[in-house]
Amino acid sequence: MMDASILDFKNVSLILPSGKTVLDRVNLNLENHQSMTIIGHNGAGKSSLLKLIVGDKFCTEGELHILGHSLKQQTEKKSIQKMRSEIGFIHQGLHLVGRKNAIENVLMGRLPHNQSIKTWFGIFNSSDYDMAYEALKEVKMSDKALMRADKLSGGERQKVAIARALAQSPKILLADEPTAALDPKAASEVAELLRQLVENKKLSLITVVHSLDLINKLSHRVVIMKQGQILFDGDRQNISPTEVNEFYNT
Numbered sequence: 001m002m003d004a005s006i007l008d009f010k011n012v013s014l015i016l017p018s019g020k021t022v023l024d025r026v027n028l029n030l031e032n033h034q035s036m037t038i039i040g041h042n043g044a045g046k047s048s049l050l051k052l053i054v055g056d057k058f059c060t061e062g063e064l065h066i067l068g069h070s071l072k073q074q075t076e077k078k079s080i081q082k083m084r085s086e087i088g089f090i091h092q093g094l095h096l097v098g099r100k101n102a103i104e105n106v107l108m109g110r111l112p113h114n115q116s117i118k119t120w121f122g123i124f125n126s127s128d129y130d131m132a133y134e135a136l137k138e139v140k141m142s143d144k145a146l147m148r149a150d151k152l153s154g155g156e157r158q159k160v161a162i163a164r165a166l167a168q169s170p171k172i173l174l175a176d177e178p179t180a181a182l183d184p185k186a187a188s189e190v191a192e193l194l195r196q197l198v199e200n201k202k203l204s205l206i207t208v209v210h211s212l213d214l215i216n217k218l219s220h221r222v223v224i225m226k227q228g229q230i231l232f233d234g235d236r237q238n239i240s241p242t243e244v245n246e247f248y249n250t
């Protein structure tokens with residue numbers, strides 16, 4: 001690809017073997033350093049869209065390019081691994097290893113960049129430790145680096161999950177409902193942290209959210225999905241809260 005697109009969906013559909021259409025002729029483009037927030041009802045296809053972006057699933061129709069890689073069933077595994085190393089995924093539901101401490105969890109973000117067999121036994125080199133510590137500092141959690149993940153609060157665990165994605169030195173950050181498990185105060189704090197990090201580090205952020213009030217915190221661009229299709233894709237100023245609410249109630 002010659003343009004600055006880091007993500008390019010052209011008429012992308014995902015149809016399951018059962019015949020169910022999960023994504024229906026999706027056209028979506030994102031340029032470097034841009035962000036977007038995706039909203040939609042349960043089952044609209046948001047998580048499936050994220051799975052296509054990281055190569056966990058492949059489109060059955062259309063064309064998909066991510067960070068210059070064409071993604072389809074036949075794409076070489078090596079090419080998918082290279083692309084994945086440049087995408088930090090902050091999962092829904094705080095996927096941390098409870099018995100490991102914060103910095104050990106963050107170090108897992110270095111795995112895609114470090115194929116040494118030692119890393120699979122938890123032995124990382126000092127530059128990996130430095131990057132992990134730096135990432136914890138960025139989310140203001142360096143003082144809790146040695147605390148077990150299962151002793152941290154929900155908001156702190158989510159910050160560690162963000163640090164793990166940052167330690168990967170990603171070009172794109174994907175976040176699937178990053179504040180879903182948090183109380184409103186912690187949710188607002190984590191959303192603000194994500195916004196600042198994306199701005200300061202000039203990353204691209206693609207976030208799936210459920211709560212409408214988070215949209216304003218995370219990005220100007222809003223994508224609304226329904227039944228596998230994109231109903232709206234534009235600046236949040238071009239859609240009123242009433243219209244968004246109407247969409248949610250239909």
Ligand SMILES: Nc1ncnc2c1ncn2[C@@H]1O[C@H](COP(=O)(O)OP(=O)(O)OP(=O)(O)O)[C@@H](O)[C@H]1O
Binds near residue numbers: 022046
């Ligand atoms: N492997 C699968 N087998 C059967 N159905 C699937 C599969 N993957 C996705 N679907 C269906 O495709 C639709 C879209 O699912 P998806 O998880 O992408 O939606 P979503 O918008 O992320 O929903 P939620 O907000 O509930 O997480 C749903 O109806 C889901 O049941």
